[in-house]
Amino acid sequence: MKSAPDWITHPDTPYLLIDEAKLKSNIGYLKQRVESLGSHVRPHLKTLRTLEAAEYLLDSKNAPATVSTLAEAEAYAKAGYTDLLYAVGVAPEKLKRVAALRLQGINLHILIDNMVQAQAVSDFADQFGQDFSVFIEIDSDDHRGGIKPGDPQLLTIAKKVGAHFTGLMTHAGGSYACNTEQGLKNFAKQECDAVRVAQDNLQAAGISCAITSVGSTPTAHFGEDFSDISEVRAGVYTTFDLVMKNIGVCGFSDIAMSVVTTVIGHNKEKNWLLTDSGWMALSRDRGTAGQSQDFGYGQVCRADGSLLEGLCVNSTSQEHGVIELTEAYQPEDFPVGHQLRILPNHACATAAMHPVYHVLMSDGSHNTWQRIIGW
Amino acid sequence: MKSAPDWITHPDTPYLLIDEAKLKSNIGYLKQRVESLGSHVRPHLKTLRTLEAAEYLLDSKNAPATVSTLAEAEAYAKAGYTDLLYAVGVAPEKLKRVAALRLQGINLHILIDNMVQAQAVSDFADQFGQDFSVFIEIDSDDHRGGIKPGDPQLLTIAKKVGAHFTGLMTHAGGSYACNTEQGLKNFAKQECDAVRVAQDNLQAAGISCAITSVGSTPTAHFGEDFSDISEVRAGVYTTFDLVMKNIGVCGFSDIAMSVVTTVIGHNKEKNWLLTDSGWMALSRDRGTAGQSQDFGYGQVCRADGSLLEGLCVNSTSQEHGVIELTEAYQPEDFPVGHQLRILPNHACATAAMHPVYHVLMSDGSHNTWQRIIGW
Numbered sequence: 001m002k003s004a005p006d007w008i009t010h011p012d013t014p015y016l017l018i019d020e021a022k023l024k025s026n027i028g029y030l031k032q033r034v035e036s037l038g039s040h041v042r043p044h045l046k047t048l049r050t051l052e053a054a055e056y057l058l059d060s061k062n063a064p065a066t067v068s069t070l071a072e073a074e075a076y077a078k079a080g081y082t083d084l085l086y087a088v089g090v091a092p093e094k095l096k097r098v099a100a101l102r103l104q105g106i107n108l109h110i111l112i113d114n115m116v117q118a119q120a121v122s123d124f125a126d127q128f129g130q131d132f133s134v135f136i137e138i139d140s141d142d143h144r145g146g147i148k149p150g151d152p153q154l155l156t157i158a159k160k161v162g163a164h165f166t167g168l169m170t171h172a173g174g175s176y177a178c179n180t181e182q183g184l185k186n187f188a189k190q191e192c193d194a195v196r197v198a199q200d201n202l203q204a205a206g207i208s209c210a211i212t213s214v215g216s217t218p219t220a221h222f223g224e225d226f227s228d229i230s231e232v233r234a235g236v237y238t239t240f241d242l243v244m245k246n247i248g249v250c251g252f253s254d255i256a257m258s259v260v261t262t263v264i265g266h267n268k269e270k271n272w273l274l275t276d277s278g279w280m281a282l283s284r285d286r287g288t289a290g291q292s293q294d295f296g297y298g299q300v301c302r303a304d305g306s307l308l309e310g311l312c313v314n315s316t317s318q319e320h321g322v323i324e325l326t327e328a329y330q331p332e333d334f335p336v337g338h339q340l341r342i343l344p345n346h347a348c349a350t351a352a353m354h355p356v357y358h359v360l361m362s363d364g365s366h367n368t369w370q371r372i373i374g375w
Numbered sequence: 376m377k378s379a380p381d382w383i384t385h386p387d388t389p390y391l392l393i394d395e396a397k398l399k400s401n402i403g404y405l406k407q408r409v410e411s412l413g414s415h416v417r418p419h420l421k422t423l424r425t426l427e428a429a430e431y432l433l434d435s436k437n438a439p440a441t442v443s444t445l446a447e448a449e450a451y452a453k454a455g456y457t458d459l460l461y462a463v464g465v466a467p468e469k470l471k472r473v474a475a476l477r478l479q480g481i482n483l484h485i486l487i488d489n490m491v492q493a494q495a496v497s498d499f500a501d502q503f504g505q506d507f508s509v510f511i512e513i514d515s516d517d518h519r520g521g522i523k524p525g526d527p528q529l530l531t532i533a534k535k536v537g538a539h540f541t542g543l544m545t546h547a548g549g550s551y552a553c554n555t556e557q558g559l560k561n562f563a564k565q566e567c568d569a570v571r572v573a574q575d576n577l578q579a580a581g582i583s584c585a586i587t588s589v590g591s592t593p594t595a596h597f598g599e600d601f602s603d604i605s606e607v608r609a610g611v612y613t614t615f616d617l618v619m620k621n622i623g624v625c626g627f628s629d630i631a632m633s634v635v636t637t638v639i640g641h642n643k644e645k646n647w648l649l650t651d652s653g654w655m656a657l658s659r660d661r662g663t664a665g666q667s668q669d670f671g672y673g674q675v676c677r678a679d680g681s682l683l684e685g686l687c688v689n690s691t692s693q694e695h696g697v698i699e700l701t702e703a704y705q706p707e708d709f710p711v712g713h714q715l716r717i718l719p720n721h722a723c724a725t726a727a728m729h730p731v732y733h734v735l736m737s738d739g740s741h742n743t744w745q746r747i748i749g750w
Contacts, residue, residue, distance in 0.1 A: 012445070012466075012468065012469060012472070012750060013466065013468075013750075014750060015750070046693060046694075068655075068693055068694045069655075069694060070387070088639070088651060088694045088695065089639040089640045089649065089651075090639070091387075091388065091637040091639050091651055091711075091712060092711070092712045093387065093388075093637065093712065094387060097387070113640050114640050114641065114711055116710060116711035116712060117639075117640075117711060120712075139642075144642070144649065144692065144695060144697065145639075145640045145642060145649045145695070173692060262466040262468065264463070264464040264465070264466050264492075264520075265464045265488050265489050265492075265520045266489065267514075267519070267520060274464065274519065274520045276463060276464075276466055279660075279724065280443075280444075280727060281750075283659055284658055284659035284660040284661070284721075284724055285654075285659040286659070286661070317519065317548060318421060318443055318723055319421075319443045319444060319463045320463065320519060320520070322519065335491060336466075336467070336489055336491035336492060337466060337467045337468065337491060337495075346659075348693055349654065349659055352655060352728065353727065354749075355748045355749050356749065373730045374729075374730050374731065375387060375388075375389060375390070375656075
């Protein structure tokens with residue numbers, strides 16, 4: 001491992017650090033993988049929510065992207081991006097913001113899975129002469145929303161939105177609970193099969209479906225055949241995290257995000273380090289709690305990013321972290337003022353706590369990226 | 376319960392709603408309580424981190440306040456507040472920002488509990504002729520940092536900081552794990568006794584301690600005698616939350632914070648509501664998980680704030696919430712587009728997810744407050 005450049009120690013801790021070289025590698029790997037399997041990536045921008053990261057994820061301003069909020073859609077649209085899928089079921093009240101972006105020439109696609117939404121889209125379209133682009137959510141693994149591929153409601157909804165219907169989308173969130181290669185392959189096939197069946201059912205009713213969209217980070221990395229699928233979505237693969245490491249999608253060394261922290265004290269009776277990174281900096285996400293290895297609030301690394309095996313942030317309060325040292329370490333190894341890096345359980349949640357990210361560029365130089373905030 | 380004014384349904388969901396009348400009542404109650412017991416409140420501003428809330432919490436610009444980051448200290452100083460305790464052990468690297476505020480005439484107090492910090496303060500003071508105001512953290516309940524009241528290190532540290540020494544501070548974070556009246560009274564006494572003993576030990580060594588500072592929301596509400604204690608700190612009492620409800624410090628109706636959300640779908644097979652409030656809006660905090668009543672990711676209320684008994688947000692993803700209906704409710708009771716309010720497990724964590732708060736003023740009108748962000 002290369003030693004970290006001097007500037008790493010200068011921003012006041014806690015701060016979020018992105019490793020550009022790893023980010024580029026993660027993005028490049030999935031793009032190549034999915035394209036070699038016959039499809040394209042529609043990256044989910046929700047993990048980092050920055051314009052700068054979008055430049056790595058998207059080859060052009062017209063490349064397809066996914067967002068989780070209208071605030072992101074508005075910010076990316078303002079920066080010139082034109083093909084955005086808002087991948088959360090739309091609340092009818094939000095159609096006016098959707099329409100405002102479409103009137104600016106942004107192909108903002110919305111997601112629905114019920115007749116109230118379909119009726120609202122149809123009514124708004126009729127009332128204002130507004131065109132929409134609607135995806136219908138297909139439930140491929142029974143974990144959240146969407147309609148089953150064989151549910152007759154699918155046809156009713158598609159007919160209701162009529163010419164505004166664009167495609168089918170599914171997300172096997174259940175794949176996050178899986179950690180075997182075969183299991184992940186199965187989840188990927190299940191996503192693809194669900195939209196294939198739904199597409200066939202529409203076709204049989206004379207409704208053509210222009211786009212089929214599947215994906216999650218695990219299924220995008222384990223799917224074996226995307227040749228008849230238009231696009232594959234994934235988000236957290238941009239930086240990866242400990243949850244993805246436990247699932248088996250990445251290794252420690254692929255994780256491109258960490259929180260830099262400073263030791264501010266010790267509890268020598270208990271062999272604890274106290275740091276200035278609490279849940280405000282790390283997030284409250286305990287996503288590894290139910291997995292094969294529980295990393296507490298994050299895996300501890302040296303300032304250069306190398307792992308300190310067996311050390312986690314064991315507990316947090318708002319601005320304090322507690323690291324319980326194992327027998328392999330002494331408090332004296334980590335004096336007050338010493339800096340450490342913490343790998344996150346869940347990159348999306350940790351990034352959400354930071355309005356600014358510090359970026360270690362491949363050449364060792366320093367950038368800062370601003371997060372797009374709010375809804 | 377008064378019905379909510381119309382504007383409540385207008386901001387796009389999810390959004391954070393503060394009830395001004397409850398906020399004022401919570402703040403007024405603790406102020407009167409602590410003053411009647413012979414002390415004063417030094418409110419912790421970390422829960423809401425807004426200039427507007429500080430006006431409710433502090434009687435004047437010179438009133439004592441507590442902050443959890445230097446970013447808060449800088450923002451409150453800029454707004455004219457002059458007496459700020461930064462209640463997280465200071466990293467030596469941060470002394471330059473502390474000094475910059477003190478040079479502007481802000482009495483920013485810092486916290487230390489070890490000789491590395493004391494030496495850093497002393498060295499900085501000597502090198503730049505800078506005065507500091509230092510609190511030493513006393514460990515009253517063995518839960519995090521601080522030094523024991525009888526530890527000879529206390530005298531060594533106090534001597535090292537010399538004329539910069541101001542006071543003793545303790546925080547019985549362990550009180551959050553307690554939920555009996557007598558237990559909370561004991562924790563409050565334990566905090567006070569710890570600083571009393573430490574103050575006596577300093578006095579015996581000829582070191583005078585100008586300020587003794589104790590407190591947490593539970594102990595501030597259950598302490599029986601603060602007559603010889605300079606000040607009592609508390610933060611989350613400003614809005615309260617479900618964790619505090621479980622501890623027994625407040626009732627549901629005292630909780631002044633909620634997240635307003637919209638139903639975006641149903642899973643009728645499972646009797647689920649899907650909403651647009653995931654962990655981005657509610658936070659990942661599961662503080663009630665280990666308590667007497669587990670509220671999942673929050674207690675569900677009607678749009679007017681009245682409780683929907685037995686309904687919680689049972690699971691979340693980034694921008695989705697799942698509410699599993701009990702037998703008392705039908706999905707049809709909550710059509711797509713219907714709005715609900717969610718009471719938070721932990722107000723500090725939920726507020727941290729929102730750059731803007733919407734405020735229901737006592738007269739029914741609408742304000743917005745901006746959160747101070749970053750470190």
